[in-house]
Amino acid sequence: MATRFVFRxxxxxxxxxxxxxALVLHGGGGPRTVAPIVGHLAATRHVLAPTHPxxxxxxxxxxxxxxxxxxxxYLELLLSDATEGGVQGEAQGGVTLVxxxxxxxxxxxxxxxxxxxARFEGLIDAxxxxxxxxxxxxxxxxxxFFSLTPRQLAELAWHDADRGFIDPAGLSDQQRTVQAANGRTMxxxxxxxxxxxxxxxRLDAVTAPALVVWGASDRIVTPTYGRALAEALPNASFVQIADAGHLPHLEAGAVTFEAIDRFLELPR
Incomplete structure (x- = not known):
């Protein structure tokens, strides 16, 4: 893996x-929460995984x-890399946003x-x-989210709350500082x-095929919310992952990656 600093x-x-x-974009928990996605996709994709400023x-x-x-x-990043030859264009399947x-x-x-x-025409494939x-x-x-205690967050975000709970008492001063800064940025x-x-x-303007993956036990945003999101996209499918919450790729990685791989293998 290599790291560079571009577009902030x-x-x-x-x-x-x-x-x-593939451009892989993390959530509030930071880059570590999508590391398994980066590792999985790297076998078949050139993966770009930014740390949001x-x-x-x-x-x-x-x-x-x-x-x-x-x-x-991030669109400017992809366009810049495409111009420089670092992002594969439409003939190679374009960019997959994850x-x-x-x-x-x-x-x-x-x-x-x-x-x-029009500058981005053909850039995003899926x-x-x-x-x-x-x-x-x-x-x-x-x-x-901002009113929840760490235990409450684990209860809502994870199928197995004990697995997801991070006791603040066990964090170092540096880890607490980073966690607080992450929250302020979000x-x-x-x-x-x-x-x-x-x-x-505005989602009705998006014609690229989309896969909406949802943990069945997510109570941060429920599967009903996820289905409504999928229905708002003109060309989307919805997959619910059993025994998983807000981060299905962490709680049920094998099933989640199977669904992602099936989607990526579909002809475009």
Whole structure:
């Protein structure tokens, strides 16, 4: 793996650069939460995995204040790499966007922005979101993440809460500092509601095939919320993963990756 700094983000690369590209976008827990996705996709893709500015000790520029801005940054990153030959273009299958939680929101916003800008035509080939936040669904509110204790978060986000619970007492001072900074960054970019009321209506512009993957036990954003998200995308399928919560790739990796692989193998 290699790491470089571009467009305000530290980007880890994995896999063969000659292969089609996948951009993997982490959620609030930081890059470690999507490391298994990066490792899995690196066998068949050239994977770019940014650390969003402000996470894991990185700096968030003062003028970066929204998911929409970050999505625009990542589109420019992909366009720049395509121009330089680092991202495989339409003939090679384009770029697959993969996002977990808030990373799924970023991926969806990228797809919406790309659909309205001719510069990005053919750049995005497919979208995979796992338990994404970002849309508003009537009767299915997103859990108030910022009010939850660590134990409450584990209860809502994991099928096996004991597996997901991280006791703050066991963290080092540095780990607590990073965790607090991650939370502050997420609050700035995502807002208290962790959603954009305009997003779900704008998804009808996205024509790329999409896979919406959801943990059956997720109570941060429920499977009903996930199905509504899938229905708002013109060309999406929905897969529910048993015995998994908000991070199905961590709790039920084999089943989750099987669903992802089936989707990626479909003819485009």
């Amino acid at each position: 983000a530290s980007v880890t690369e994995a896999g063969d650069p000659a292969l089609p590209t 402000g996470w894991d000790g990185t700096e968030r520029p003062d003028d970066l204040t929204s998911v929409a801005q970050l999505a625009g940054d 996002g977990s939680s808030i990373g799924g929101w970023i991926a969806l916003e990228m797809a919406v922005q790309a659909a309205s800008d 979208i995979i979101v796992l338990d994404a936040v970002g849309v508003e669904v009537a009767g299915e509110p997103i859990a108030d 609050a700035v970019l995502a807002g208290a509601s962790m959603s954009d009321p305009t997003l779900i209506a």
